[in-house]
Amino acid sequence: MAKAVERLKTTESVDSNATDPNAPSFFKYEDRIEEGDTAIVYVCFGVTHAIVVKRGMTLAMKYGALRHEFIIGKPWGSRISATAGYVYLLRPSSELWSRSLPRRTQILYTHDCALILQLLEIKPGSVICESGTGSGSLSHALAMAVAPTGHLYTHDIDESRTKTVEQEFKTHGLSEVTTPVVQDVCKYGFFVSNACDGVFLDVPAPWEAIPHAADAISRSRGGRLVSFSPCIEQVQRACEAMRKFGFVQIETVEIVPRTYKVVQQNRQSLAEFNESGDSLAATTNFGGRDHRKRKAKIEENGAESGKSWTLASGNCTAITFPYNQPTHSGYLTHATLLPV
């Protein structure tokens, strides 16, 4: 096939540590943190750092310095003091990794990732093709879902991204189930042909990649295709291409998430209001002049800001927070290719 010739570059995965059950891995479930483990340092809601624990290293963050020495041997989930405050040490998960990873590109929101996995009908043993790799956020979620017997082929046109995610997979014990590929799938198709159970596309012109996706999917098993696009025009062209290449069950959906904060609900009667005004805000204690600054502060603390207050039992309510939220990320178009 022309494909093999045109293929730009494949980075072969090294599976040195994959057979060692004690090697660092996202799948390890020891009680205590060991050297070489990837740990998520949870500073506060929305602020996390991923580190590979190594003696002699120090993490500098919002709450000061944290020497890795003091992390080793601590139980997962521990609270630990840094020089200027305390943090928590958490096990890596694909959700926490996507919050903590070094962003090289815009990444998919957790709610989109979660639905993509469902729409791909992914499970251990699935063979999945992805493009583009980007920052590897979804790639991690896909790799963890297909492990230990499936495989993820993740494609990107940018070699540096591919190299980085390959190194991350190695560090996270995911090398055996992943193959990062430098390849423009719109032009040259996927690394495998007639082999996979699902294809995920996050590319500018998905319609160009759809014939290649059809080719990558196993003919005997059939498979699923999911395409993510921000603009409706991309969706229109993608749907047309899917119909043309024999996909069925074509459907386009979108998610608009809403996050809440739990706060005290302060209600007052008309008489109370007449007496003392609404200086007591409806639900929170911010408001008035400086509320923008206070809002920012609360936002930083995020959904957990409630913790700093005494929540009177049973008298709580949830308010939409923050006031400004994502209202669109992209449309997810999904379809089935039947076996032949």
Next chain:
Amino acid sequence: MAKAVERLKTTESVDSNATDPNAPSFFKYEDRIEEGDTAIVYVCFGVTHAIVVKRGMTLAMKYGALRHEFIIGKPWGSRISATAGYVYLLRPSSELWSRSLPRRTQILYTHDCALILQLLEIKPGSVICESGTGSGSLSHALAMAVAPTGHLYTHDIDESRTKTVEQEFKTHGLSEVTTPVVQDVCKYGFFVSNACDGVFLDVPAPWEAIPHAADAISRSRGGRLVSFSPCIEQVQRACEAMRKFGFVQIETVEIVPRTYKVVQQNRQSLAEFNESGDSLAATTNFGGRDHRKRKAKIEENGAESGKSWTLASGNCTAITFPYNQPTHSGYLTHATLLPV
């Protein structure tokens, strides 16, 4: 102007009763129902009938027959027995009228009407052009908002619709503030030029009507344009036309409403569940085998079904109901034409 020549047909309004303060009218606020009044017979949530009260007439509806005789002289808001149940007699409002009117076309939802009025910046004294008239649902809302000193020109290509709405306006005391016109605004423009404060378009090809809308709007006062379209492709073309014809503040919005039902909230502990199962549904007493039928019954009673139960104070919650709801009607694109 060519316009005057091409104009197809104008139905001149007869304002015989408009000067009589006791004439039937949507603006009348007498205590009791008089002969000739339009009354809304409220059967149950979602079922209303608009009647013109006239001795000798009888309304046949779900709860049997209701002779108009017994309506005359009753206070507005009364509950009255028909032959097979009781109903309420309500004053007409544009919201109740739009629920009760004889539908000749699909009509706009209340939430869309409400926003359209805001986006038109309508008020008593405004001069508004509308197309199409359709069933006259929005026309009534517009006419009531511009009264007593403004005017509504409502255009439709279908003469029978125009005739019907003209008759309705007469019956409802709105003749003086309205002029229904049989005219294709996409081809021949509006009945007035350089005169109005706002234009509302609900036509298949709004981009064809937009230059005419610009012409209809007062040059010295400027004005507002609102266009309703179900499909995004219509919106794209409309926006392009608006920019081309000098509109500013062009924005497209959509509303997705959500209706709730208030029900008892039944919560059980794990031990209670273990003992007796979840035969007690989460929030309502429907469920199990026949729940589809019961659901239908509840739906009929609508939001007020709570009334038939004893609502234990403070233990209520609101659930999304019905399960299936409108999720799209159309996009509203609005814009400003500045005075010159």
Next chain:
Amino acid sequence: MDESHSRDSLIKYGVFLALQKIDGEHVKVFRLTPKLKISHEKLKFDGDSVVGKPYGLFEIVSEQCQPLAVEKLIEEEVEQASSSVEPDAAVVKEVLAAVLKQTDSVEGSTDEQTAASPVAIAPSALRLAVDEARQELTQENVLALKKNGTTTSELVAKLVEGNKAYNTRTVFSQSKYIKRKTQKHSDRALILRPTLRLISSSYYTKDADRIANLRIDQLGMILQMAGIHYNKNVVLFDQTLGLVTAAVVERLGGKGKCVHIHRGSIAQSIPCFHSMSFDEKISSTFLPVRISCLLAGKQLPYDTNRPNYKEGPEEKKSKVEEDVEMNEVKPGTSEGGAPFYEVDEAALKRRQDRLDSEKLGLELIDRGADSLIIATRTVDPVSILEILYPKLRSGSTVVIYGPQLKPLIDAYEWLVKKNAIHMQLVDQMYRVQQVLPDRTHPMMSQHVVGGFLLSAIKAIPPPQTVEIAQKFENAD
């Protein structure tokens, strides 16, 4: 995955099937038994006719299923696509021209008006005429044609011919009419192995209340926030007919544990789980544990003389019947549908197996699971947290799903007091788009119910700061 796919490539009796009409809205999940008459969205066929055929696309002629090549769909699509390169108006004119040529019964008076009618949609231009009244083909004609094996597209053409009102319609109503008629008489269907996506869709549109309104996107969020993957130890309370249980067990892929907390003596009312027909290896991670054992704090023996819970008699009976209809029963075992008093040897063996699994499950709970999922419909999550949260390993994930906000707010308060971190309370709107040339817009109406999701991570209560302070000179 490969094994299970290649293992049984042909449809046979006893399997669960997911049936969906092409362009249909609902998925039907059912178990194929002999002599079954299947009826779904105006589609009718003999179940026997699919036996021995591969899963995939079928055409139904005279109530018999015949496999159909996907190429057929592609051909039609290419034809349609090549004509839709032109603006919609052209397509419509073609259709109209074809209709006018083929039939003499059309009144010609309004042709011109229609041909010149605008291309796009305006609600006000939509006439609400009653179709059936103007339809010249009678219902009997239609049935007769279908019996004779007329194909759907032929049939639709005939219907369009027979409909006098057709050419007085606007384009919107015309295309809607064609689509509606095609849908109604379409005799093409997909018959597939049930997957979580299909089962979830089937129950959500048919019976959202019984699965606590759990939608596929929120099911995905449960798995994502709980961090489910192979080799994970999960404890689960599931009031979603086994939907969440099935999703967790599938993601474990045969390695790890899914402790399923259930009422009564055996795990029942989990048709979604059964529909997945997991093989023995995958099922091995499914460990049902009785609530009564949890409440008692130890494993209880089976009380054969007195079931340790009461059935709410009629209500429960009719439920069992319904569940049978819904194929809740796992094929090849008597679980679920069997009487509760078992006497034979095999039954005793099964009971011992259950006790063994339960023991494993209870041990895991005591040792500390890595994830707790509560997918509740009526049960207060706090009453579950009180029993299970203290036993979780530190750093484990907690995910609570429920159709009501208030119980989750209470759970939020409870977790705050236990120093849980990374807490998020979310819901989401989920909307399907119609994507068609010049007719792209969100679906006009759809199921909108859903639930709320609370997620958190269990943290260890703070260590004595003294200990740390000794190590740092500049400690705060």
Next chain:
Amino acid sequence: MDESHSRDSLIKYGVFLALQKIDGEHVKVFRLTPKLKISHEKLKFDGDSVVGKPYGLFEIVSEQCQPLAVEKLIEEEVEQASSSVEPDAAVVKEVLAAVLKQTDSVEGSTDEQTAASPVAIAPSALRLAVDEARQELTQENVLALKKNGTTTSELVAKLVEGNKAYNTRTVFSQSKYIKRKTQKHSDRALILRPTLRLISSSYYTKDADRIANLRIDQLGMILQMAGIHYNKNVVLFDQTLGLVTAAVVERLGGKGKCVHIHRGSIAQSIPCFHSMSFDEKISSTFLPVRISCLLAGKQLPYDTNRPNYKEGPEEKKSKVEEDVEMNEVKPGTSEGGAPFYEVDEAALKRRQDRLDSEKLGLELIDRGADSLIIATRTVDPVSILEILYPKLRSGSTVVIYGPQLKPLIDAYEWLVKKNAIHMQLVDQMYRVQQVLPDRTHPMMSQHVVGGFLLSAIKAIPPPQTVEIAQKFENAD
């Protein structure tokens, strides 16, 4: 409407203005006073420079406002439209070619890659490079250019030239970059008379909390469900800074009554109402009534020695200051900002006027209003219903808006017990769409807070059915 529009066609001191940048996101509403320096979304100009000019479109050069003809915008639009008839790729290539031709400082290595790069958007293709770091034009350069009167489009061209990273960007980030830069340096603005739409938008994006999250679509629903039009008698409790009051008063058009229930001795904290600058005729329907009178059940005299409510001292002070900044004070009167101890003649006259209005208002309440609107933020609607609902005429409309669901559920229960009918509890999602060729999608993020709306109609308690039964032979 005509009078008010033609009355003052030129901007003068003392008027309220609504300022919005072209392509800007926020509306700023403020009162024009002499020597005001206006600053809004990176826009800066002398307020004095707009005095004596007509409302409309302005270009700001060297901090001075110059009226700009709309034709200018149209011309540019036509130019842009004619080029965007081509697919996006062509536009991009043109832009790139132009950039490459004009500048020597661009590293050529990645040109080809960019030119061949895909046309549309993919998030994963978005590089998160820091713009400023790669920008060769310094901030000083930019400011100098602006001082020299360089136009926005010229400036953007220069910035694009100076940005080395420009041609390594994807189209998405390119167009985003141009848009961002254009917005940042755009010196065009609309200066308009405040309208409810503009005021509503201004407060919603800036201070949603203070107007109880009331969005324009929900404001519209309040008016629609309450059935507000000329000659209607309305009683209103307003915790939305006067937004709902202003909307009702405008719709009454000078005929009818709007009884505004307020705390304290005078109606305050209603900047939205004041920003509308209603003339005397329109304002005549505005009848403020003190809550204390309602609670007492009669009109109370003004207690000049002791204001009958306490200010929450600091908090209230800073609020007053802020409100002054926000031009809450009605021009030409001392209301709102004035001290509470009034001694002079004019003050006594105003007090008498207020007492007269209040008397009218109280009389209307007792006679029975046609509509009750409760737009609440913190106050329990039931505590208002208890006082006002019994006095409403039968058949009148009741609309309750609030940012929280629970108080509305309680109000729902209360109204059910009073036999209210036609009850609806709703909320709605409101989303802005970006509509651009090949880049159409809902806005990526926006303000999402809102509230809930409960509406009902007061019905007369059922008449004795005996009375009716006598009249019908076949009565049920």
